[in-house]
Each structure stands twice: as structure tokens, then as C-alpha cells.
Amino acid sequence: xxxxxxxxxxxxxxxxxxxxxxxxxxxxxxxxxxxxxxxxxxxxxxxxxxxxxxxxxxxxxxxxxxxxxxxxxxxxxxxxxxxxxxxxxxxxxxxxxxxxxxxxxxx
Numbered sequence: 001x002x003x004x005x006x007x008x009x010x011x012x013x014x015x016x017x018x019x020x021x022x023x024x025x026x027x028x029x030x031x032x033x034x035x036x037x038x039x040x041x042x043x044x045x046x047x048x049x050x051x052x053x054x055x056x057x058x059x060x061x062x063x064x065x066x067x068x069x070x071x072x073x074x075x076x077x078x079x080x081x082x083x084x085x086x087x088x089x090x091x092x093x094x095x096x097x098x099x100x101x102x103x104x105x106x107x
Contacts, residue, residue: 022062027070031079033058034071038080039087040099050103 023030034055041051059067070076087095 022066023059023070024062027073027075028079030058030070031076031081032083035080035083036087036102039084039095040102043092044096044099044103047100047103051099054103 025033037051037055037058041048044051
């Protein structure tokens with residue numbers, strides 16, 4: 001259940017942030033989103049390409065230089081490391097299941 005709440009939280013935050021200027025979310029949330037997708041790609045390697053496409057979709061309308069700058073921030077790095085640590089604490093089969101569900105969602 002905890003993993004579903006983590007993914008639900010991430011999805012809810014992402015959706016509420018989409019109306020903001022160029023970068024549709026804070027650097028912290030951006031780090032958590034990319035960290036989640038990278039973690040999913042590692043534990044579900046046969047779908048790694050699909051997770052990478054989801055990462056690109058996160059910033060489709062954002063200039064590449066803005067994305068690069070966001071990735072350099074401490075907020076991004078902290079968010080990325082935090083979600084990586086949280087997901088690592090969870091059973092792999094639950095993570096794979098949740099990742100698969102997230103991959104198949106329309107968001």
C-alpha cells in the first residue's frame with residue numbers, strides 16, 4: 001500500500017503542477033519523478049525504453065537548457081536521491097507491479 005501512496009502522491013503533484021510556467025513542477029518534484037522512472041527502468045529493465053519515453057514526456061514543452069539547469073540544482077538532486085532511497089526499501093515485486101501500473105496509466 002505504501003508504494004501505491006508514493007506513486008499516487010507523485011502523480012497528484014505532477015498533475016497539479018502542470019499549469020505552471022515552462023517547467024511544470026518544482027525541481028524537487030522533477031527529481032522525484034525522474035528518480036521514480038529511472039528506478040522503475042532498473043527494476044523492470046525489459047520496459048526501460050518506455051520509462052525513458054515517459055521521462056521525455058515530462059518535459060516535452062520545456063526548453064532543454066531549462067531542463068539541464070533544473071537537474072543541476074540541489075533540490076532536484078535531493079528529490080531524486082530521496083525517492084531512490086524510498087523505493088529501495090520496498091519489496092521489488094511491489095515496485096515492479098506499481099511501475100507497470102504507472103507505465104500503463106494515461107498520465
